[in-house]
Amino acid sequence: MPTSAAASRQAGYHHGDLPNALKAAAAEVITEKGPAGFSLREVARRAGVSHAAPAHHFGDTTGLLTALAVDAFRLLDEAMTVAAAAAEGPADRLARVGRAYVEVGLTNPAHLDIVFRPDLVNTSDPDYSEWGERAYGHLVDALEAIKQEMNPDLDVDDAARLCWSTVQGLIVLHPGMSSRDQRHGAGAEEIGDLAERFCQLLLVGLVSR
Amino acid sequence: MPTSAAASRQAGYHHGDLPNALKAAAAEVITEKGPAGFSLREVARRAGVSHAAPAHHFGDTTGLLTALAVDAFRLLDEAMTVAAAAAEGPADRLARVGRAYVEVGLTNPAHLDIVFRPDLVNTSDPDYSEWGERAYGHLVDALEAIKQEMNPDLDVDDAARLCWSTVQGLIVLHPGMSSRDQRHGAGAEEIGDLAERFCQLLLVGLVSR
DNA sequence: TGTACATCAGTGAACGCGCGTTCACTGATGTAC
């Protein structure tokens, strides 16, 4: 997403940067009440603007939530790019990318709560597809490296689905896990560790022939 | 959940078996429109009953959805019990249990759409905890067998979380996967295969030391 | 077997509420000349 600096430079109108303010308010509402508690009017209220204002930027509810979903993919892309760059070797790369995914989910729960919700988001939006592919590409790239250096028989696309399912599933289950099990607090750190351990476990299966 | 025979025997009142009819109608609405399209009045309409009737059985919206979530765990328990009984050896058992989970998700999309939604469901309900633990137990049992026969160093609880995340994540991502990728149709059969392959891959990582 | 009573599932009218959407408007910013 645009940095707030760039955004406020570009949009010097009445509010300053209402589109981003509305997205932030939407994320706040969803984080507090879940997707079920979301409404356009509530979001406008939090952004300190009349309830008709959002329509100028996002059209309707679906438009705003779709923008938020695209941002989810952007956040994943950003974090996974950084993670991949810091990696040493393909095995470490997969672990870091997986951990980055889960950490984005814990830091931005609202975004990952709605990103795979076709009843809330227009998944036909071109930006949605484009940024979704880009995020998915980080997993594919990491696995491609594993294929080349560690296991030429690897089915990269299959493995990418497996990894994606695992990290997204971990985010979905996280609230239940941390409340049910005393051993693990709700700490993002610990769940990040868990994600990395998962990826290392996955790796063993992926490289064996 | 009670069989329809037992239920209609027990409840010979006006409707016959309104509680189950309401749950079925709720699952229908959610399957068609997603959780966002759910309302008590719509459900009552589909069950052919006045909109005040559901309150007699479930109290409010959360009550009905919590009952549906408990049914989700019941369905998982049932399917995983059957799957485990048919298995030959611990490796096959894990694969079958994982496949059973995913097949329940595809056959009953509404149930698994809401089961991990704390904004819709009262996760403090005793039935919810009890049946949730029971379903989780099937994964734990399968992994316990793997630990005893294949890898004494296995962290069973860690492994169970990994497997649960993977199968739930697969269900969450399934719509996006089958629409994005032409190679895989939306067939439950193919996704079941995918789930089983995932579990076999996971297994390799779980048994290595 | 029959009568009186209690229980409770389901009705339907009424309520107030927050919602999304529409629309004429205000007023600030940007542009043409």
Added chain:
DNA sequence: TGTACATCAGTGAACGCGCGTTCACTGATGTAC
């Protein structure tokens, strides 16, 4: 530099709607005697 005009972000009143909830009720089932 100044004036006139166009654009467009945001306002606020108004609308109709479906929602959850309440409540006095009806009428069928089950029970006591």
